[in-house]
Amino acid sequence: MRRDEAAAVTIHDVARQSGVSYQTVSRVVNNHPSVADTTRARVQEAIAQLGYRPSLLAKSLSTRRSMLLGVVAYGTEQYGPSQFVQNVQRSARTHSYEVLLVTLREFEEAAMLEAVARLGQFGVDGLVLLAPHHAHGVVRRLGTQVPFIVVDATEEVDGTTVSIDQAGGAALAVEHLIGLGHRAILHISGPKEWSDAELRYQGYVQTMESHGLAPLPRFEGDWSPASGFAAAQRALDSGVSFTALTVGNDQMALGAVAALRAAGRSVPGDVSVVGFDDIPEAAYFEPPLTTVAQDFGLLGRKSLEELLRRIAEPASRSRHVIFQPQFVLRSSTRRLGEEEPGWSR
Structure with a gap:
């Protein structure tokens, strides 16, 4: 049925098709409990056959809500x-x-x-x-x-608030890297004014300190791949030594991996990298990105x-x-000192 035809269908058409009153149709549309299951099914079938679309204005009048x-x-x-x-x-x-x-x-x-x-x-x-x-x-x-x-x-x-545990997600990333033997772990964060970025950074710091490890200097990006590239370059230029890197999101991780390679560092041979978000492209990075998934x-x-x-x-x-959040293991992290397949010093 075309859209203009569906728009012309009224509640009275549905009532005639299903053999009930228009008040009953209204109750079905508004999910009123006082309708027999067999009647409800018959009305719903008529609605589907006719392509009826209830008027939001009419519905709001009956429910006293705007919908x-x-x-x-x-x-x-x-x-x-x-x-x-x-x-x-x-x-x-x-x-x-x-x-x-x-x-x-x-x-x-x-x-x-x-x-x-x-x-x-x-x-x-x-x-x-x-x-x-x-x-x-x-x-x-x-x-x-x-x-x-x-x-x-x-x-x-x-x-009332609804959220994903950002600090807990960062802790998953750091715990994974520590479990692989890494101790010099760097963090590239998102913008400090974003609460998610700040919580992920706090999760990094708290997890490092809980293992008796000193957090390394913070380097910041703006969530974009270009900013991840620039932040990783600044870290390398600063002379800070690190064997692993947690990044505030997957896009910045993409840029950071490019910067490491441009500096002659292999991933994960020289530096293990963990992202955050698990964007659809993360599984197809080179190498596929280990990351922390959020269920949006x-x-x-x-x-x-x-x-x-x-x-x-x-x-x-x-x-x-x-x-x-959930940890997603792929190929961008490796146990410290373990050689990549086909890689030799």
């Missing part, structure tokens, strides 16, 4: 934030919600609050705030105007679930939901 959710996001040009937003949108559709997205070019409290106010004009039922920077001020000023959750925030935020699908689904819980139960207590 709209607002998402305010910064950094969507980066892999992690973009994947998160896509997964929130997919999850929202499974719950019959539409998403209004506002992306910010710069992370500033005033800009985020302005975006929230703009979404409020559309009567959104709830908000997802993707705040990879510290968002305490934004959360404090939002108060209880509309149900919201904050993603990628620390537990110090006064509100799970993060998106759980964020949506937590927001819907806040919408349904406004008085419910805030909570902090944290998922653990």
